Amino acid sequence: MFIEKLFIPVGAALQMTAADFTPEGVLVDLRTTAQTADCPTCAMSAHRVHSHYQRRLADLPLAQMPVRVHLHIRRFRCDTFTCGRTTFSEPVPKLAAPYARRTARLRAEQRQLALDVGGEPGARLARRQGMGVSPDTLLRLARRAPEAVRPTPRCLGIDDFALRKGQVYGTLLVDLETHQPVDLREDRSAEVVEQWLQTHPGVAIITRDRSTAYADGASRGAPDACQVADRFHLLQNVREMLQRVLDGQQEALVVATRDAAPASTDQQVPAAETVGPPQGAPAPAPPGGTASLPAPAPAVSASPLCTAMQRSQERRSRRQERYTAVRALHAQGVGIRAIAAQLHLSRNTVRRFVAASQFPERATKRPQPSKLDPFIPHLEAQLVAGQDNAMQLWRELREQHGYRGSRGLVSRWVAQHRHVVPLPDPNRPPQRGRGRPPASSPSPKPPAQRRLSARQAAWLLVRRPEKLKQEEERSIERLCQQAPTVEVAYDLAQEFIQMVRERQAEPFDGWLQRASASGIAELQSFVVGVERDKAAVVAALSSPYSNGQVEGQVNRLKLIKRSMYGRAKFDLLRRRVLARSS
Ligand SMILES: [Zn+2]
Numbered sequence: 375m376f377i378e379k380l381f382i383p384v385g386a387a388l389q390m391t392a393a394d395f396t397p398e399g400v401l402v403d404l405r406t407t408a409q410t411a412d413c414p415t416c417a418m419s420a421h422r423v424h425s426h427y428q429r430r431l432a433d434l435p436l437a438q439m440p441v442r443v444h445l446h447i448r449r450f451r452c453d454t455f456t457c458g459r460t461t462f463s464e465p466v467p468k469l470a471a472p473y474a475r476r477t478a479r480l481r482a483e484q485r486q487l488a489l490d491v492g493g494e495p496g497a498r499l500a501r502r503q504g505m506g507v508s509p510d511t512l513l514r515l516a517r518r519a520p521e522a523v524r525p526t527p528r529c530l531g532i533d534d535f536a537l538r539k540g541q542v543y544g545t546l547l548v549d550l551e552t553h554q555p556v557d558l559r560e561d562r563s564a565e566v567v568e569q570w571l572q573t574h575p576g577v578a579i580i581t582r583d584r585s586t587a588y589a590d591g592a593s594r595g596a597p598d599a600c601q602v603a604d605r606f607h608l609l610q611n612v613r614e615m616l617q618r619v620l621d622g623q624q625e626a627l628v629v630a631t632r633d634a635a636p637a638s639t640d641q642q643v644p645a646a647e648t649v650g651p652p653q654g655a656p657a658p659a660p661p662g663g664t665a666s667l668p669a670p671a672p673a674v675s676a677s678p679l680c681t682a683m684q685r686s687q688e689r690r691s692r693r694q695e696r697y698t699a700v701r702a703l704h705a706q707g708v709g710i711r712a713i714a715a716q717l718h719l720s721r722n723t724v725r726r727f728v729a730a731s732q733f734p735e736r737a738t739k740r741p742q743p744s745k746l747d748p749f750i751p752h753l754e755a756q757l758v759a760g761q762d763n764a765m766q767l768w769r770e771l772r773e774q775h776g777y778r779g780s781r782g783l784v785s786r787w788v789a790q791h792r793h794v795v796p797l798p799d800p801n802r803p804p805q806r807g808r809g810r811p812p813a814s815s816p817s818p819k820p821p822a823q824r825r826l827s828a829r830q831a832a833w834l835l836v837r838r839p840e841k842l843k844q845e846e847e848r849s850i851e852r853l854c855q856q857a858p859t860v861e862v863a864y865d866l867a868q869e870f871i872q873m874v875r876e877r878q879a880e881p882f883d884g885w886l887q888r889a890s891a892s893g894i895a896e897l898q899s900f901v902v903g904v905e906r907d908k909a910a911v912v913a914a915l916s917s918p919y920s921n922g923q924v925e926g927q928v929n930r931l932k933l934i935k936r937s938m939y940g941r942a943k944f945d946l947l948r949r950r951v952l953a954r955s956s
Pocket of ligand 1: 413414415416417418452453454457458459
């Protein structure tokens, strides 16, 4: 009978005696076909039936209908004289484990569901598919899953991940050749790595980040293995080094980026940008041409734009106060750690402020191109003509001029420019509720200038020179002209980056010598760090192995961790990360 094949696992000595399709699901009666059964204690074959009973099992659903199995089971008498057992139930290993409430294949399916998507979503999915199960049961199944035996990898990648950010970290080990995670540990100490490598001998290549913990653990656990420092972290260290150099060069940063800005067409506020209010917003030019330090927000207040400017002014002056306080404390000889604690600032911020000879301005945003740009002349003309109804203007733009942007873009532009566009016709009847006194200044264009922060400049300096835009190239040029220190650091940094990208280890020793002779403290401390980890850095400059895919595995781990809402413990996270659905 064909339908039997759906309910009886291949090779099982079972027979279907009835199948009933009810609205609640499918009910199947099965019985065993063998004449005898083997006693589980003495393994002798038994013939005499002692009694009968029924086992109820849940099975894989059929077309999303739950399937219940009524299994007719016999209890046999063991006649072996020396056997301690008198009766036993006949086993049906192909169908289900002893005492189990679900068939083996249903259990395997539900367990995989738990490993793939977790308890709660797994339970919802299972219910929809007709194999309802509670989230707790799913997690229990996942926890009891047998662990796959993994061969020790030849190339091992090690990275850490946050179990509780800033507090508890774990270690992920990845086979770089099969791209599979091999283990997960609840700690990121040297001991963890050492112990793992000692119990898994045969690892030849280890890629790792630049932390001393993993370096030490790897050297102790597998002294013969070749360690490869992560190239991404090396480049990151170079960028951080450059940023520290630039932090001490605020003046050069300001001058360089001002001079590098392309000559603006319109009335540009001269010289004021050096330390003036953040640019990028239309503001009436100050009468004297130069603005003094934190200029008060322009008198035309209450417009959303001016409020934003005011807020940004406030932020800037708060930041400047902090800067002054840090400098003052540092001048009194207070340490960085103590300043950070006293002013509730991060140590990095304090460090930057101490290094910065001048107040480090935040970067200003370059005005972004907007879908509205081509229509601005038209909008200006409309405002001048007295039409300032944003809704109407938007409709017009869309229907007659082919504008494809949002309505919000138009309303914001109108709100910002309504009061600065001169109205030629003072007799125009005021529009309802929108009477704003017309200002006399013409519409100022936001200056196409941006000020680079040390951080942004550092990013520019590590970019491939051939990928820089003309304007960015000019900024770097000016920066190097202004500060010879930056030029030296830039050249050496680019040489190092080149070595990393092109995997050239030969020029490395010469580079180290020149860098430590450069006289730049930040560069020298970078060299000291590299020297300490030299073998691994040299390997990074020559070996094809990289820690990149481990980062990818860490991302997968984070995704799984977050999907567990922090409810499940480490053991389950470990199971799910190491589990691979086939
Ligand atoms: Zn027996």
